[in-house]
Amino acid sequence: MNPTTKRSRTPGVAALRQVGRISTLAWEVLRAIPKRPFQFREFIQQCWFFASVTILPTALVAIPFGAVIALQLGSLTQQIGAQSFTGAASALAIVQQASPLITALLVAGAGGSAVCADIGARKIREEIDAMEVLGVSPVQRLIVPRVLAAMVVAVLLNGLVSVVGTMGGYFFNVIMQGGTPGAYLASFNALAQLPDLWISEIKALLYGFVAGVVAAYRGLNPAAGPKGVGDAVNQAVVITFLLLFLINVVLTGIYLRIVPSKGL
Numbered sequence: 001m002n003p004t005t006k007r008s009r010t011p012g013v014a015a016l017r018q019v020g021r022i023s024t025l026a027w028e029v030l031r032a033i034p035k036r037p038f039q040f041r042e043f044i045q046q047c048w049f050f051a052s053v054t055i056l057p058t059a060l061v062a063i064p065f066g067a068v069i070a071l072q073l074g075s076l077t078q079q080i081g082a083q084s085f086t087g088a089a090s091a092l093a094i095v096q097q098a099s100p101l102i103t104a105l106l107v108a109g110a111g112g113s114a115v116c117a118d119i120g121a122r123k124i125r126e127e128i129d130a131m132e133v134l135g136v137s138p139v140q141r142l143i144v145p146r147v148l149a150a151m152v153v154a155v156l157l158n159g160l161v162s163v164v165g166t167m168g169g170y171f172f173n174v175i176m177q178g179g180t181p182g183a184y185l186a187s188f189n190a191l192a193q194l195p196d197l198w199i200s201e202i203k204a205l206l207y208g209f210v211a212g213v214v215a216a217y218r219g220l221n222p223a224a225g226p227k228g229v230g231d232a233v234n235q236a237v238v239i240t241f242l243l244l245f246l247i248n249v250v251l252t253g254i255y256l257r258i259v260p261s262k263g264l
Contacts, residue, residue: 025139025220026213029147032140039145046149050111054157058106062161065102066168069093074173088191090169095192095200099161101248104207107154108240112215115146116236119219120229128220138220147212154208155201162200199255206251207244214240 070090119142122128128138174181218236222228 021221022214022217025143025217026209028139029144029213029216032137032144033148035140039141042142043145043148046115046146047152049114050107050149050153051156053110053114054106054153055160057110058102058157058161059164061102061106062099062164063168065098065161066090066094066165067172069098069165070169070173071176090173091166091192092196094165094169095162095196096252097248098165099158100200100203100207101244102161102165103154103157103204104211104244105241107150107157107208108211108215108244109237111150111153112211112240113233113237115150115212116215116219116233117229119143119216120222120232123220123222124225124229143212143216146216147209150212150215151205151208154204154211158200158204162197193259195255195259199251199259203248203251206247210243210247211240214243 073089073093119128122142128142131138131141170181170184173184215236218232218239219229222232
């Protein structure tokens with residue numbers, strides 16, 4: 001084989017190897033969840049940590065997202081003469097798409113980066129190796145509580161973003177664009193349906209799982225030294241963002257195929 005061809009294939013092979021290792025860690029996490037003893041105290045501490053670093057930024061980001069969506073859709077519906085459906089369109093856009101993505105980006109960017117840095121620091125200090133020597137599973141002791149915390153907080157934050165974003169959209173549409181409050185609220189029942197909320201929560205749950213697993217994987221495999229931990233944190237955030245957008249496309253396509261749209 002030509003050395004040039006071999007070198008050109010190396011990045012692809014390395015990428016596939018990384019995907020396989022992340023998938024293996026995800027499977028190990030799923031297997032370790034029902035095992036006992038469950039680290040309940042660690043789980044509560046991680047839930048509090050994730051919530052403390054993401055609640056305020058999530059709420060602050062949800063308001064402009066809801067405003068932009070409401071203003072854009074309000075302008076569009078005025079052009080086509082469908083002002084009465086601005087509320088439903090805004091709610092669908094916020095609940096189905098904006099809420100899970102905002103939640104995932106903040107959980108991965110704020111909480112996931114901290115998890116990666118914590119586990120990476122333990123790795124370079126050889127704490128992970130010491131746990132393995134003592135017969136303690138790092139996956140069950142450290143990773144499972146953090147992944148579950150990311151999933152729980154992601155689901156709760158998704159509900160917060162949905163409420164805040166919808167309220168922000170209502171305010172900007174009614175106050176700034178002169179929309180009718182009754183029409184904005186009544187249109188929810190025209191197009192929105194309960195499965196829209198379920199798919200939003202499912203997305204948030206899966207996003208939290210992916211963010212936790214990727215952060216843990218990069219934390220367990222840093223390069224040598226503190227610089228390696230910093231690089232691992234950056235890589236974890238970027239990889240998570242790419243996976244989240246890919247998963248969002250897949251789940252949205254499946255949802256639109258399975259769940260029929262609500263008729264007028």
